[in-house]
Amino acid sequence: MLGLRAVARHSGFSRPATTLITPRARHIQTATVKDADIARLAAKPLHPLTLADLCKHGRPPLSEQALLNSANFTLDILPSRLAHRIQSLRSLPYIVVANPNVSKIHGNYVHSLSTLLPYAERRIETLKEEVQFTEVMADLVQTHSNTIGILARGFLEARKYITAKEVTRFLDEHLRARIGTRLIAEQHIALHFSSKPHNDLSDSEHQNPHAQESTYIGVIDTALKPADIIRRCEATVGEICELNYGVRPTVNIIGHPETEIAHIPMHLEYILTELLKNSFRATIEAGMEKEPIEITIAPAPATEEQTRLLKNKPEQAVQHTEGVITNYDQGSVDYASGSNKPDLSASANIRPLDKNTPGVTIRIRDRGGGVSPENYAKLWEYGFTTFNEDEINDKVSGGNGNSGGTALDAISGGAGGSSSLAGLGYGLPLGRAYAEYFGGGIAVQSMWGWGTDVYLSLRGVGKIG
Amino acid sequence: MLQTFQPRGLALDTLLRLPAALRVRAFATAAPSPSPTSAQSPIPPPWRPSTVLDEWVGREARPISLRQLTFFGRSLTESRLLGSANYVRLELPTRIAHRLRNMQTLPYSALTNQHISHVYELYYTAFERLRKVPEVRTMNDNDKFCDVLKMCLKEHLSVIPRLAMGILEIQDSVSGDECDRFMTTLLRSRISRRVIAEQHLALTETFHSPWHFDGKKSHMSPDDEFVGEIFLKCNAKEIIEQCAKTASELTAKAYGPDVAIPKIVLQGHLDTTFPYIPSHLEYIIGELFRNSIQAVVEQEGSAKPPPIEVLVCEAAQHVIIRVSDQGGGIDRDILPYLWSFAKGPRRKKRLQNLGQVPQLAATMQELQLPPSDPDVVGATGEKFGSPLATLSSRPPDLRIGIGLPMSRIYAEYWAGSLELHSLEGYGCDAFLQISRLGNRNEVLSTRATMDAV
Numbered sequence: 001m002l003g004l005r006a007v008a009r010h011s012g013f014s015r016p017a018t019t020l021i022t023p024r025a026r027h028i029q030t031a032t033v034k035d036a037d038i039a040r041l042a043a044k045p046l047h048p049l050t051l052a053d054l055c056k057h058g059r060p061p062l063s064e065q066a067l068l069n070s071a072n073f074t075l076d077i078l079p080s081r082l083a084h085r086i087q088s089l090r091s092l093p094y095i096v097v098a099n100p101n102v103s104k105i106h107g108n109y110v111h112s113l114s115t116l117l118p119y120a121e122r123r124i125e126t127l128k129e130e131v132q133f134t135e136v137m138a139d140l141v142q143t144h145s146n147t148i149g150i151l152a153r154g155f156l157e158a159r160k161y162i163t164a165k166e167v168t169r170f171l172d173e174h175l176r177a178r179i180g181t182r183l184i185a186e187q188h189i190a191l192h193f194s195s196k197p198h199n200d201l202s203d204s205e206h207q208n209p210h211a212q213e214s215t216y217i218g219v220i221d222t223a224l225k226p227a228d229i230i231r232r233c234e235a236t237v238g239e240i241c242e243l244n245y246g247v248r249p250t251v252n253i254i255g256h257p258e259t260e261i262a263h264i265p266m267h268l269e270y271i272l273t274e275l276l277k278n279s280f281r282a283t284i285e286a287g288m289e290k291e292p293i294e295i296t297i298a299p300a301p302a303t304e305e306q307t308r309l310l311k312n313k314p315e316q317a318v319q320h321t322e323g324v325i326t327n328y329d330q331g332s333v334d335y336a337s338g339s340n341k342p343d344l345s346a347s348a349n350i351r352p353l354d355k356n357t358p359g360v361t362i363r364i365r366d367r368g369g370g371v372s373p374e375n376y377a378k379l380w381e382y383g384f385t386t387f388n389e390d391e392i393n394d395k396v397s398g399g400n401g402n403s404g405g406t407a408l409d410a411i412s413g414g415a416g417g418s419s420s421l422a423g424l425g426y427g428l429p430l431g432r433a434y435a436e437y438f439g440g441g442i443a444v445q446s447m448w449g450w451g452t453d454v455y456l457s458l459r460g461v462g463k464i465g
Numbered sequence: 466m467l468q469t470f471q472p473r474g475l476a477l478d479t480l481l482r483l484p485a486a487l488r489v490r491a492f493a494t495a496a497p498s499p500s501p502t503s504a505q506s507p508i509p510p511p512w513r514p515s516t517v518l519d520e521w522v523g524r525e526a527r528p529i530s531l532r533q534l535t536f537f538g539r540s541l542t543e544s545r546l547l548g549s550a551n552y553v554r555l556e557l558p559t560r561i562a563h564r565l566r567n568m569q570t571l572p573y574s575a576l577t578n579q580h581i582s583h584v585y586e587l588y589y590t591a592f593e594r595l596r597k598v599p600e601v602r603t604m605n606d607n608d609k610f611c612d613v614l615k616m617c618l619k620e621h622l623s624v625i626p627r628l629a630m631g632i633l634e635i636q637d638s639v640s641g642d643e644c645d646r647f648m649t650t651l652l653r654s655r656i657s658r659r660v661i662a663e664q665h666l667a668l669t670e671t672f673h674s675p676w677h678f679d680g681k682k683s684h685m686s687p688d689d690e691f692v693g694e695i696f697l698k699c700n701a702k703e704i705i706e707q708c709a710k711t712a713s714e715l716t717a718k719a720y721g722p723d724v725a726i727p728k729i730v731l732q733g734h735l736d737t738t739f740p741y742i743p744s745h746l747e748y749i750i751g752e753l754f755r756n757s758i759q760a761v762v763e764q765e766g767s768a769k770p771p772p773i774e775v776l777v778c779e780a781a782q783h784v785i786i787r788v789s790d791q792g793g794g795i796d797r798d799i800l801p802y803l804w805s806f807a808k809g810p811r812r813k814k815r816l817q818n819l820g821q822v823p824q825l826a827a828t829m830q831e832l833q834l835p836p837s838d839p840d841v842v843g844a845t846g847e848k849f850g851s852p853l854a855t856l857s858s859r860p861p862d863l864r865i866g867i868g869l870p871m872s873r874i875y876a877e878y879w880a881g882s883l884e885l886h887s888l889e890g891y892g893c894d895a896f897l898q899i900s901r902l903g904n905r906n907e908v909l910s911t912r913a914t915m916d917a918v
Contacts, residue, residue: 255891298794298891361794361888370780443886445896447787449780450733453894455886 028132028139031117033110041083041113049077049180051262051438051460054187055217060194064127067195071124071133074188079120081181082113088174095161101154105147112140134192137185147178148426152382164381168429171382176433183219183264190218221265226272226297226362226458227257229265233272241280247289249280249366255296261360261460267434268458271442274427275364275454282368282452296363359440359459371446379444380429509577510585515569521562521596524555528906529661531695531740531879538668538692543604546672550601550610553665557658558596560909561588564654567647574638580631584624591617611669614662624655629867630819632806641807645870648806650910652874657907660694660742667693696743701777701784702735704746709775712754720762727761727770727790729754733777737784739901745875746899748853749883752868753788753895760792760893783881784899791892795885803885804873808866815866872897880905 057070089097089106096102115136124130151174155167194216215223230253238248279293371379432442440458447453537549568576568585576582594613601607628651632644639647671693690698709729716726757773764770771791778785795803802809869885876883876897884896 296888296891298888300794300889359889361891363886363888363894445884445886445894447776447778447785447896448783450776450778450785453787453886455888457889 028115028136029118030111030114033114033117037117038083038086038113041080042087044080044083046081046084047077049184051220054183054220055222055262057191059217060191060214062191062195064195067127067191068124068130070188070191071130074137074184075116075119075124075133078181078184079113079116081177081184082109082116085109085174085177085181086113088170092166092170093161096155096158099154099158101150101157103154105151105154108143108147112143115139130192134189137189140185141182141189144178144182148175148430152426168381172429172433175430176437179267179434179437187218187220190216194218219264219266220262222262223260224263224265224268225258225260226268226360227253227259229268229272230276230295230362233269233276237273237276237280241284245284247284249283249289250292251276252292252294253297254294255298257297259297259299259360261299261358261458263438263458263460267437271431271434271456272362274431275442275456277427279364279366279368279452279454282370283366284368286367286369288367288369288451291367294363294365296361296365298361298363300358300360359457362456362458364454364456365451367451370448370450370452371444372448376444376446380432382426382429509573510582510589513589517596518562518565518569518592521558521592522566524559524562526560526563526657526909527552527556528657528909530904530906532902532904534660534664535692535695535697535740538664538671538695541668541672543672546668547601547603547607549665549668550607553614553661554595554598554601554610556661558592560654560658561592561595564588564651565592567650571647572638575635578631578635580627580634584627584631587621587624591621607669611666614666618659618662621655625652625867625871626819626865628652629806629865630816633808633812633816633819636807636812641805644807645805648870649874652871653878653908653910656745656875656878657909660907664693664695694742694744695740697740698738699741699743699746701737701739701786702731704743705729705731705750705775705777705786708747708750708754712751712758715755716758716762724762725768725770727758728772729775730772731775731777733775734779735777737777737779739784739899741879741899744853745878749872749875749897750786750788752872753897756868757788757790757792757893757895761790764793779901781901783901786897786899788895788897789892794889794891794893795887797889800887804870806867806870811866815864818865877908880908 053073057066057073062070086106086109089102089109092102097106119133124133151171155162155171159167194214215221230251234251242248276293283289283291283293428442428444435442435456435458438459440456442457443455445453445455537545565585565588568581568588571581576585594617598610598613599606601610628648632648635644690696706729713726713729717724754773761770761773774787774789776785776787776789778787798810799808802811808815869883873883876899880900882896882898884898886894886896888894
């Protein structure tokens with residue numbers, strides 16, 4: 001989902017002209033993927049990823065050693081994640097996987113695994129190898145950027161051969177795992193660009209003098225202000241509303257707007273866009289656009305002890321407490337490979353996030369009339385069951401944003417552009433997947449006839465020493 | 466503080482006239498114990514042949530809806546009243562029998578807990594009494610039956626706190642989840658029995674009242690909006706304002722005049738009315754207000770605490786009441802136990818506090834509830850003693866941890882719901898949903914639902 005340019009932009013660097021070459025000219029080594037490889041890799045347990053994992057290589061600019069560490073860490077966990085996905089796909093009914101769209105996705109995953117196999121049993125020891133590896137990562141991110149839209153279409157086409165329940169179960173697991181896989185890859189790419197060796201290598205005019213003060217660690221902004229993201233999303237969604245409806249609701253932010261947390265801007269932006277879309281549309285269609293949508297930002301306090309713990313002993317394993325991020329949240333469970341109870345890695349670096357790290361709760365209140373009881377039951381389904389035959393045929397034949405879909409739906413396509421998420425009803429379940437990935441969540445409380453309250457809770461990573 | 470046992474207004478010979486089983490219990494608990502939670506060697510309830518119970522357990526409870534209850538009472542005739550009496554006569558022992566069987570299948574160590582076995586004995590006595598009532602054929606029979614009902618209702622006033630204490634104590638032998646299911650089933654059934662019984666008693670009273678004309682709709686009755694216990698026109702605004710006043714006064718009394726109490730602000734569809742049993746509604750809203758006011762007050766006290774906002778919104782089929790406070794939200798360590806009767810980290814404290822709820826340490830001798838704060842008596846003026854009023858009038862710092870789960874059971878009883886969302890560090894939003902039409906059946910835990918669990 002994250003384009004290269006977007007990554008570079010966020011890291012505070014302009015697009016480097018040197019090391020990374022365009023996809024067309026990319027020469028990436030591949031190896032044939034055998035079934036034995038997949039079976040071997042899928043047998044490995046999956047590890048829940050934490051924000052702390054992503055930050056542990058240090059603040060940019062990274063030293064050469066830290067960069068190599070990041071590459072090797074990524075290399076450790078990616079292949080097995082891909083293998084799990086492949087197995088999961090293969091456990092779907094044959095006729096579903098034979099659908100051209102689903103089959104394409106399956107092929108993508110096999111291709112990505114083939115680019116990683118050459119690194120099997122190898123460590124990345126030199127900068128040159130690291131550069132090559134980063135290209136592999138870029139290729140991965142690029143290849144899979146449209147997965148959701150294509151998969152969705154594939155399942156729609158194959159809806160006669162698989163139940164809605166099975167689709168939801170598969171998608172939940174798959175999309176959550178996808179979040180993690182992309183995150184690891186994007187993180188490494190971003191760290192690559194913000195590391196010392198590549199800073200030196202790039203032209204001096206591209207160097208950003210303010211790079212040292214960046215609050216970013218890769219794709220994570222340690223000083224992310226939810227209020228800023230809300231205003232950004234408000235502007236985007238508001239414009240579309242004005243275009244479509246002629247009116248635009250306003251947003252009132254109360255609570256503690258100055259709150260900052262450590263989180264991933266891209267994720268938060270996606271979630272908030274989806275939620276605001278819902279609120280704005282409901283508000284306008286209920287004729288209540290004069291009533292501002294009230295957003296409360298409530299920072300959760302960190303207890304003193306937790307802050308001390310995080311500052312002083314970052315390497316020591318924190319004791320397991322309840323409320324730890326579950327494997328389900330991160331799609332680190334899949335029925336296909338039977339990895340329902342993955343163990344934690346022996347590596348001391350990967351540990352569960354202490355549940356007491358502070359975060360933020362964002363409450364969005366609108367007067368849009370609420371969610372009807374019939375729809376409420378289907379809120380978290382991947383849009384699969386709410387269509388009648390006509391609408392489905394439209395979508396299947398590629399009607400993109402014409403019938404039923406509005407411009408509002410089109411913007412949920414994100415950076416993918418041609419994505420056909422339009423009106424597929426993926427926004428809420430996907431948003432919740434993003435929120436839950438690091439232990440947060442979304443809860444929707446509807447007051448039918450009045451409005452809706454949405455509670456978005458996010459966990460940060462606490463103070464990074 | 467637990468008072469040592471003092472038979473109030475009851476002579477020793479009355480005690481001696483108790484059936485053997487109860488006598489044992491009465492004297493056993495008569496011995497002054499240093500604290501309600503002291504470990505007494507468990508006295509198992511006496512054995513009784515199970516065939517009688519089996520027969521009643523075999524029947525299914527027949528759930529009823531608010532609308533049916535109302536309709537029944539609308540045009541009262543003698544035959545209707547007698548019909549009601551017979552419905553109650555058979556329903557009550559059936560429902561009690563199911564609960565008795567539930568309790569009998571608890572682990573031995575759980576049932577012999579002093580509190581649980583006390584409640585068990587109470588139930589069994591009631592069962593025995595009720596199942597022996599012969600068919601009601603005349604108004605005389607009805608009057609006798611009503612006396613039996615009144616006695617049962619009064620005896621069982623202390624059941625809730627006893628059960629709550631028992632649950633907290635048996636955590637070692639029964640899992641938290643099972644405890645919750647058990648408690649929920651028991652409480653639902655209890656609400657249902659009291660509703661049915663109280664409704665019948667109220668209807669009898671209406672029938673006997675001087676302005677009632679047999680067969681005609683009671684045009685002359687001043688309480689036209691009441692059908693028995695049910696208030697047809699519960700007005701959300703009035704009840705909320707009443708509860709707000711009560712809760713604020715209680716808090717003011719407890720914390721002193723210096724503490725600023727947050728205001729309670731209403732908005733929304735304030736004219737909404739719906740049929741409901743006022744005491745239930747007052748309990749739920751009262752609990753929510755208590756929690757909110759307390760949370761706000763206990764925060765770093767500011768001179769102008771943020772108000773508690775209450776929203777009432779009505780739709781065709783239901784009414785939703787939202788209570789929003791800025792009291793700092795719910796602590797993470799108790800969040801998982803919010804709706805459970807088997808509290809987690811605060812178990813000990815809750816147990817202690819439960820023992821201090823007024824009029825708790827009672828056996829069947831607890832007959833007269835001294836009228837508590839007169840402001841607390843609900844709109845209907847509970848005639849048959851109110852277990853809820855006892856709980857509602859406790860001082861705010863006596864936190865017994867059952868307010869939320871109990872409120873939920875009451876809310877769900879007439880097919881409503883209660884939900885809570887916490888913004889950690891900021892405040893809480895509670896959502897109470899009430900069905901407006903009164904045509905939803907009572908939510909009982911039937912065999913089917915329990916087997917499914």
